[in-house]
Amino acid sequence: DAGVTQSPTHLIKTRGQHVTLRCSPISGHKSVSWYQQVLGQGPQFIFQYYEKEERGRGNFPDRFSARQFPNYSSELNVNALLLGDSALYLCASSLVGSGSLSYNSPLHFGNGTRLTVT
Amino acid sequence: KNEVEQSPQNLTAQEGEFITINCSYSVGISALHWLQQHPGGGIVSLFMLSSGKKKHGRLIATINIQEKHSSLHITASHPRDSAVYICAVSRYGGSQGNLIFGKGTKLSVKP
Numbered sequence: 001d002a003g004v005t006q007s008p009t010h011l012i013k014t015r016g017q018h019v020t021l022r023c024s025p026i027s028g029h030k031s032v033s034w035y036q037q038v039l040g041q042g043p044q045f046i047f048q049y050y051e052k053e054e055r056g057r058g059n060f061p062d063r064f065s066a067r068q069f070p071n072y073s074s075e076l077n078v079n080a081l082l083l084g085d086s087a088l089y090l091c092a093s094s095l096v097g098s099g100s101l102s103y104n105s106p107l108h109f110g111n112g113t114r115l116t117v118t
Numbered sequence: 119k120n121e122v123e124q125s126p127q128n129l130t131a132q133e134g135e136f137i138t139i140n141c142s143y144s145v146g147i148s149a150l151h152w153l154q155q156h157p158g159g160g161i162v163s164l165f166m167l168s169s170g171k172k173k174h175g176r177l178i179a180t181i182n183i184q185e186k187h188s189s190l191h192i193t194a195s196h197p198r199d200s201a202v203y204i205c206a207v208s209r210y211g212g213s214q215g216n217l218i219f220g221k222g223t224k225l226s227v228k229p
Binding site for chain 1: 158204217219220
C-alpha cells in the first residue's frame with residue numbers, strides 16, 4: 001500500500017503569492033493533519049481534518065486555510081506569502097481523529113513539501 | 119518554558135553504545151509519540167504510548183505519567199540510527215493530530 005503522499009516535493013514562490021499544497025492519506029485513513037516545520041525547529045500543528053470537518057486548528061493566521069475532500073485527500077492553502085512561511089510542510093494521516101479509538105491509531109507522515117518564499 | 123522539552127539537543131555516540139533520549143512535558147496528555155526524522159525531512163512514527171513501556175527491535179520507549187517524563191532508548195546503536203528524534207504529545211481532550219512537539223535530539227552514531 002502506498003504511504004502518505006505529498007505534492008509537490010519542492011516549491012519556490014515569491015512574497016505575496018498564493019500556494020496550494022496537497023496530501024493523499026493512506027487508503028482507509030479518514031484523518032489528515034498539517035504541520036509547519038521551520039529549519040532547526042520542531043514541527044508546529046496547523047490543522048486537523050476528520051471526515052471532511054475541521055477538528056483542530058493551531059495558532060496560525062487566517063492566511064492559512066485547508067480543506068478535506070470526499071476521498072479524504074486534503075489541501076493546505078497559504079495566501080499572501082511571507083518570507084517567514086518558508087518551511088517544510090508535513091502532512092500526517094490516521095484512521096481516526098480523536099477519542100478512545102485514537103489510542104490505537106498512530107500517525108503516518110508524508111515526506112513533506114519544502115516551500116521557499118523569496 | 120516550552121511545554122515539551124527534550125534532552126540532550128545533540129548526541130554523538132560510538133557504534134554499539136546504549137543511547138537514552140529524554141522528554142519532559144508540562145501538560146495533561148492522552149498519548150506521547152516518539153518520531154524519527156531523517157535529513158530528507160520525512161518523519162517515521164516509532165512509538166505511540168500512553169502508559170508503561172513499548173519495545174520494537176533495538177528501540178525501547180518508556181513513559182511515567184505521574185512524573186510527566188518519557189525516555190527513548192536505543193540498544194547496540196548503529197550508524198543508520200543517525201537521525202533527529204522528536205518527542206510529541208497529544209494534549210488530553212484535544213484532537214489526535216493536535217501535537218505539541220519538542221525541538222528534537224540530533225543523534226549521530228559514529229562507526
